[in-house]
Amino acid sequence: MKTKKIAPLVLALLMVMLTCWAALPPQGADAAGSPAIMPDTSKISVGNTVWFGNHNDENPYNTSWSGPIQWRVMGNGNDGSGNSRLFLSSHVFDAVLFNQVNPGGNNNEWPASLAQIWCLALHNYSFSDVEKAALIKTTKTDASYAGNYAAFDDTFLENDRVFFLSAEEAESVYFPKDDDSSRIATRLVSGPVSEIPAAWWLRSPFDGNTDYVGAVDSSGRVLEMKVNEDNIYARPAFNFNLSSVLITSAxxxxxxxxxxxxxxxxxxxxxxxxxxxxxxxxxxxxxxxxxxxxxxxxxxxxxxxxxxxxxxxxxxxxxxxxxxxxxxxxxxxxxxxxxxxxxxxxxxxxxxxxxxxxxxxxxxxxxxxxxxxxxxxxxxxxxxxxxxxxxxxxPNFVTDVKLNKRSTVILVGNTETLTATVSPESATNKKVIWSSSDIGVATVDENGEVTAKAPGTAIITADAEGAKEGDRAAACFVTVLDAPVPAIVPGASKVGEGNTLWYGYYEDYPGYRYSAQWRVMGAGNDSGENSRLLLSENAMGDEIQFNSSGTNAWQGSTAQNWCKDFYNNALSAVEKAALAKTTKSDGEYTSKHNYVFGASGLSDEYLFLLSAEEAETYF
Known part of the structure; x- marks a missing residue:
């Protein structure tokens, strides 16, 4: 009765274990888009697999299958060279004894064990001479190690080319320590993969009993097994020399x-x-x-x-x-x-x-x-x-470049686009590089648009990027001229300081009329923001006395009366209307030559003479 109850329980546990193992993520790394032939060793990397050697019937220790051997790339080799990768067989091989039980002997030592002899036979029978040369002789000491389920004593490799992993390597170096399922391996039976996980030997002696040695059980746990167990399998490893590779291919x-x-x-x-x-x-x-x-x-x-x-x-x-x-x-x-x-x-x-x-x-x-x-x-x-x-x-090189113009004239502020044509039409690279000999005169953008900056001359060059020797170019001589002022400008923008205006007329002698020219001096002295002070460009009329009465006061002076006569007789009614009536006081003023001038002023006046201070500040 107990047997009937136990059997289904064992089956259920096995199914759960296999389900977990099958659910593991693929061992392969993402290699999307890789060429199927690589000129380097970049694909000999963690997660990938490599086919190397052949397990054959000539090997007297072969009790399972024959054919090419697939290896998992586990990471850097344990030989310390820095130029190796550790290969571990993807599946277990033959069921072997780790060693015989000899009373009083250290039966769990790796050197001279049946396990080491099995690895030596694999090396001798499964690899060609060139493959053997790619396997690194490995000498290393394994320190004692306390694992999750058992403790292990120290051991060593000495010039071993093929070997089993140590307990530490199997549990925490090449596999995640807390993921037992990652260590589960299946066996091959005449080629196809068995669906049943198998236990596999390690090289680390168990600490406490010389008849026990490390192994990975069928659930992936690193623990101890008796050295003469006959249902534990070989899972060999070796250090592969990357320098031996010429090509890697799918x-x-x-x-x-x-x-x-x-x-x-x-x-x-x-x-x-x-x-x-x-x-x-x-x-x-x-x-x-x-x-x-x-x-x-x-x-x-x-x-x-x-x-x-x-x-x-x-x-x-x-x-x-x-x-x-x-x-x-x-x-x-x-x-x-x-x-x-x-x-x-x-x-x-x-x-x-x-x-x-x-x-x-x-x-x-x-x-x-x-x-x-x-x-x-x-x-x-x-x-x-x-x-x-x-x-x-x-490439099909450019052999010639032509511009639509050899010379052109552009006014300051204007633009003109030059067009470059390269030959032959089938040229691989038709791009031209534009440049200017004087960007202060004219600039040019990547589309050949020339902008005139200042009067002068500049050479605009189109260089063919796709010419063989880089010497295919065409040039246009650009002359930049000042833009002319329009004869009629709307508004008062030209009533500006430094310009002159013709405004009104005067008679020098009876019957001789002259147009009056005025210089724009700047802002008016009437305190307004919309006026300009105009000063006659030249002397007008006859010489006059400032004041015939002999006084120097502006008000009532001969000079003031002359200005009133000019206003009344030299300007049209519309011109008069454009003059601002000015009232202002002039304080006492000492000139730069230390002449002192008394106070004066204007009162509702349209035309006047400058004050001493204005004469020095407007100039």
């Missing part, structure tokens, strides 16, 4: 090529994958290529661009290719990939023709040619270093 359909031959270069697709494979630099390959024939520079819109390269020391064999990348020079972005030749001679030398794809934009590019063993999806490729050739797509 694990599937990353290196797509057209049919082998001169037209093989194929556009690299954009991908959102987080699953990658590697092309490793094989230092034993001595391939090199030299330029034989073809143009290195073409004009945008080109057709039929082919180049020939001579190569030597190419390797012949299964999957061996002469391949090429076409990249942007500035940032290395891979635009095209192609496998140009696979019928490599026994001598390893020959000539390969490459058709440069049409449609390249203006810019600088690099053609990178190499010899590779291209092994297909999810398999590591091996390649020589690049032979790199610079090529360039030039």
């Amino acid at each position: 694990a599937e359909d990353g290196k797509l090529s057209g049919p082998t031959g001169q037209n093989a270069l194929t556009a690299v697709l954009s991908t959102e994958t987080t699953d990658w494979k590697l092309t490793l630099l094989d230092s034993s390959r001595l391939f090199s290529a030299t330029w034989f024939w073809g143009q290195k520079t073409r004009t945008v819109g080109y057709t039929g661009w082919t180049v020939d390269l001579d190569y030597s020391q190419a390797r012949k064999g299964t999957n061996e290719k002469i391949s090429a990348l076409l990249c942007r020079k500035d940032d290395g972005t891979v635009l095209y990939y192609g496998q140009l030749q696979d019928d490599i001679s026994d001598l390893g030398s020959g000539r390969v023709r490459i058709s440069i794809p049409t449609g390249l934009a203006v810019g600088e590019y690099q053609l990178k040619v190499f010899n590779e063993q291209a092994n297909g999806d999810k398999q590591t490729d091996y390649a020589s270093s690049f032979s790199t050739f610079d090529i360039k797509v030039d």
